[in-house]
Amino acid sequence: MTDSVEPFEFNQCVSILKSTGSRAKNLVEMRRAISRIDEESIFHHVHQYFLKGHMLEYTNDFSQWAGESLEQRALAERLSCIDPYTFKTIDAVRNEIIREIDDFLSCSPEPGDVVKGNEFYFNQTVSLIFPVGVKTKNLAEFLVAIQHIDSGSIYYHFYDSRVRLGEGVVDDFSRWIEHTLFRKEIADRIRAIDPFMHSIESIRHHISEILEEYVRADMEGVVQ
């Protein structure tokens, strides 16, 4: 029976960092650069933040810089609340960032320049996508793969898919579980994991926990 199942094929995304040559030493320069910079740079600093493993305090590079270098914690918190995966286009994310900066500047004194060396450097990436040679056909195989697959693979299927598929909220894992394995309940539970509140490793942990519960139930013959 499993032969007819379309397998889940794990891909990997590796991003090679590229400099745009643009930088900002204060908030006004930052705003100007954000309004003009390529979409790829916004995408890198906001969406690809999750690739960094959440070692930092805020949820995108702009808010991190506002908090740590510009020392404007209120602005950093506001920028941190922008969830890029709720916007349909990168330009919409860009406009939201600019709106928050404008709002901040309209009611707060303009912050000065950051210490030399702490300027914001606008980067972007070239993403290389390739299959890692792991395919799964059922929930148990999928669980083992999730537990051991490289974190870049989880990023690709859990975060990047939300932009790639253009659907705003769906990850590759839950799509496959719902549409191929017909396990909507599991898919819904995976979709309920908030990508914003977790590092990639913690996403791995949560998905594993959910899958383990159902795999165990399947093994023990408990009807879900």
Add this chain to the structure above:
Amino acid sequence: MIKEYSGIAPKSDLLLIQKLCDKLKGKSFVHVNSTREGGGVAEILHRMIPFLQEQGIDARWDVIEGDADFFDFTKKTHNALQGNREKFTKPMWDHYYEVNRRNRRNVDLKADCVLIHDPQPAPLIDFRPKSGKGRNNIWMWRCHIDISNPMPSLWSQLKKHVVKYDTAIFSVPKFAKSLPINEFIVTPSIDPLSDKNRDLSDEEIHAVGEKFNIPRDKKLILQVSRFDKFKDPIGVINAYKIVKKYNDCALILAGSPATDDPEGEAILNEVKEYAGNDPDIIILLLPPDNHKEINALQRMSDVILQKSIKEGFGLTVSEAMWKEKPVIGGAVGGIPLQIVHGVTGFVVYSPEGAAFRIRQYLNDPVMARTMGQQGKEFVRKNFLLTRQIRDYLAVWYCSANKGKHMIEL
């Protein structure tokens, strides 16, 4: 060789190397620099070239030759790119260009990809074939130096060469410039299997301790670096002197001379004089091939410093972290990329700051051990040789596929 890294390096890096090598199989890839020994670039090239050859890439490494005047000039350019004021004359620039012109016959200029390391061989771009084989090859200039705040007149001269390349590669985003060519960021790396980083037995470590009369009954603080004022060896001694008031410890300053660094000896003498007669300050001038000795010194140490005030990247930090050692580094160059403050080590701004963090480590071995373990994992994911090989191949491949932001392999 790639199999030797399996289980050590992240699997995704090894897979991507294989995919890219399949695409680039049989093509020639030439690296050019100015020294076979001394410094991180030469060390990595010694390993990277055979690795690439084994993967089917026709990889080679050419070294340009120069006289004392040439290396004196390029040392000055190195210092000026790091922000020092230096005097340059037209005859100096002419000689620099002439040495490169003479070297054009020693370098395979027709290779599919030519990667020029640092400013010494930068003018070779002028001898890129203008027709026939090699006309459409990729030329990349790789800058290992902190050029975030260069002497302006020097940079504007050097930039004339740089903009002729297809791609520039910098170690850290803040080193990148506003240039009309592709600019990639590739952090340097360490080789976990080299003599400098491989696991050593207790006997091997003990033997090195005996060889250099290291007092193993004291806490050991170590800095490994060339004797260069930008590595701030005097600041390290000052930090040690503060710590010494509270903790019995010894300081080891270990470095090797580089053939392209005429200033090294003068700095070494200054450091010796400053250390005075303190028997617990051990200054070791090691030959460039004493990798195992450096490895053992790092493994026997309790705290490892890289208190630079200017730095390209500061790979000795990753070397120390790979050995699970607690590290302290100056907040310059690539050091903050390796040391996530409070997670994989401490970043400091002064000898006093360094002294305080040394004391913290010496008094809290649990914290020191935790940070050491976190540091090793951070290096595994980000600063191993395989990641750098992956990036060079990717930058070459991306440069050949200019303009694409997503490439499926």
